[in-house]
Amino acid sequence: MAVGLWGLLGRLPPQPFPSGSHSFPSASQCPQPFSIGSQSFPSVSQCPQISHNSQSLPGYSHSFPSVSQCPQPFSSGSLLLPKDSQSLPGGSQSLPSGSQCPSDRLGAAALWVLAQLMLAEAAEQCLPGHSFETLWVMLEQDRVLHVELHHPEKRNAMNMAFWREMVECFQDIGQDSSCCAIVISGAGKIFTAGIDLMGMGSEFTMVEGEDRARKAWNLRRKICEYQETFSVLEKCPKPVIAAVHGAYVGTGVDLISACDICYCAQDAWFPGEDRWEVDIGLVADVGTLQHLPKIMGSQSLINELAFTAHKMMAPEAQSSSLVSRVFADKETLLQGALEVATTIAARSPVAVQGTKVNLLCSRDHPVPKSLRYVANWNMSMLQTEDILKSVQVVMEKKGPEDVPFSKL
Structure with missing residues (x-):
């Protein structure tokens, strides 16, 4: 989405980290170091002792190393945290700043990146094709x-x-x-x-x-x-x-x-x-x-x-x-x-969209011309099956939301 991942984190519901389903490898399992500057993670193929399914996100090929592999301290700026917050989605978990909890910094960073990737994937699946900057x-x-x-x-x-x-x-x-x-x-x-x-x-x-x-x-x-x-x-x-x-x-x-x-x-x-x-x-x-x-x-x-x-x-x-x-x-x-x-x-899209067209016509034209326009409109649109479907649900004492109208 155009608003960026932090916009997604603010809108989509928090994705909990499944208990016991994901663990992070120790230094002995992954010889490749974690790079703070590039934000890169060792791929699953670099860690032969780790199962792909238990260590990586669906659709992603990277897992996260343990704190012992990263001698450099984690800083809030290295993962582009927003200036006014260091919180994970929902506000229930917070990331330590560069001067807090040295032993837990990478773990918190990994959890944050994990949440980012999961929410980004969910957002892309929500409305593909509608991506804008503003x-x-x-x-x-x-x-x-x-x-x-x-x-x-x-x-x-x-x-x-x-x-x-x-x-x-x-x-x-x-x-x-x-x-x-x-x-x-x-x-x-x-x-x-x-x-x-x-x-x-x-x-x-x-x-x-x-x-x-x-x-x-x-x-x-x-x-x-x-x-x-x-x-x-x-x-x-x-x-x-x-x-x-x-x-x-x-x-x-x-x-x-x-x-x-x-x-x-x-x-x-x-x-x-x-x-x-x-x-x-x-x-x-x-x-x-x-x-x-x-x-x-x-x-x-x-x-x-x-x-x-x-x-x-x-x-x-x-x-x-x-x-x-x-x-x-x-x-x-x-x-x-x-x-x-x-x-x-919930209404017929033929009826709703046709009503909008004719309302605009009547706003911009005299009444006689607008009447002729709607007559020309309905000589074709009255042939829609939506009318029969709507009448049927009325007879059955149901509402328009119960009608399976075709898309328009």
Whole structure:
């Protein structure tokens, strides 16, 4: 996964070290020394007295030597421990620092590496093909994907990689027939700090071109590319639920306004001291000014927000229809969003995805044209077997979750 192994350790459940099933060879069994600098381990073939099955992880060909083979002390930096923690997954076991427990240092290091390898293997098996630098894609429920903005050390600021990976991610998910609904959230204390101005300032101030016309042409092309980062949420046929906590600043509003459903925690707010685009001399150009008038009921409030960027808290966001539900905290927010996503995913994908397409059509077109569109749509989609299956479970007094709908 793009977030790295420490992200996996923080999300996946701890993998216990089976009692008695793994032991470490003594110095006499493995003549090859353990290298601290390279983090290499002697292979099983170098230890003839040891069984491959009892000494190595499945799929891996390396076992771990005893402390007596390593005269160099173990230091927390040699295995890239995070700065704020020396704990194994779950927090129940901790690794000694370079100055503690000399006789146990290598044993702790070996256990830590063992846990890393096991969890990395489990994560790769979870969602192969969804690997990004700034996004973490997880299968939370059956047919429900959870996409997390995962750059918490930068408050999930939207850097160059993010703008590219959002398009790649949701284009992939849109073609993934095993996914029927999506929840998008942010890692860390806030949802997002908006655009990464420090990392992306040169994108707009140093535009290539021999004259002003060519520079303008190239700049317009870039703006259109960035618009696609959030337009892809609408184009994805699967319903997308935004679960917002903490601040959602600047382009964070563009993101959530492109989602189909938006929930927030009680602590959610925008834009506050970080402001909207208007406070840094920009006209918002990736979706906010186009979406909000069709989401919020008051044009006067929309104008006020766009012109002044006043701080809006969760209750006001709900009363103005920017979000439809407010939860007590991030934990209950994610639980509620995933429950709704699971409910959606239990319905016929032909019906759900067709409903999203037609809702967007009715939003952007007059009623007569939208009616003609849905008539054309249903002249083919009404022939789906999902209707007969759904009627049958209703007659049997069962729910949609009992219908074995085919993938779409």
